[in-house]
Amino acid sequence: MSKYVSLITWAGMYYENPPSRDTLRRWARNGNIYPAPELQGREYLVLPEAFYIKPNKCAIRLEQHQPNGRIGRKSSLLEKLINESEKKL
Numbered sequence: 564m565s566k567y568v569s570l571i572t573w574a575g576m577y578y579e580n581p582p583s584r585d586t587l588r589r590w591a592r593n594g595n596i597y598p599a600p601e602l603q604g605r606e607y608l609v610l611p612e613a614f615y616i617k618p619n620k621c622a623i624r625l626e627q628h629q630p631n632g633r634i635g636r637k638s639s640l641l642e643k644l645i646n647e648s649e650k651k652l
Contacts, residue, residue, distance in 0.1 A: 567608035570600060576611065590615065598640070612638050 570591060574581035581587075591600040591607045595616050600609035 565610050565612065567601065568611055570607045570609055573609045573611065573613065577615075593618070597644075612640060614638060614641065 568576075570587040571581070571584060574587055582590075588607060590596050591602075591609070595618055596609060596613050597616055598610055598613055600607040600613070
């Protein structure tokens, strides 16, 4: 089982200049982070392998957002989601 981290810590792992706390909380409320963060007390906690889903691109094709143009391998979670969406087509 993975440990949860705060939204600020999560953003620091993926962004050179992370978004503000308010922006991160809005993303969490709107469902732009998958898997969805959990609200515990006053703080959102998220899995470290979670990724941001662009709201205007989610209907076109499921892919991982790559901040600052970095290229990396897809997470295993994203690969499972893509495979499941292809099976339904």
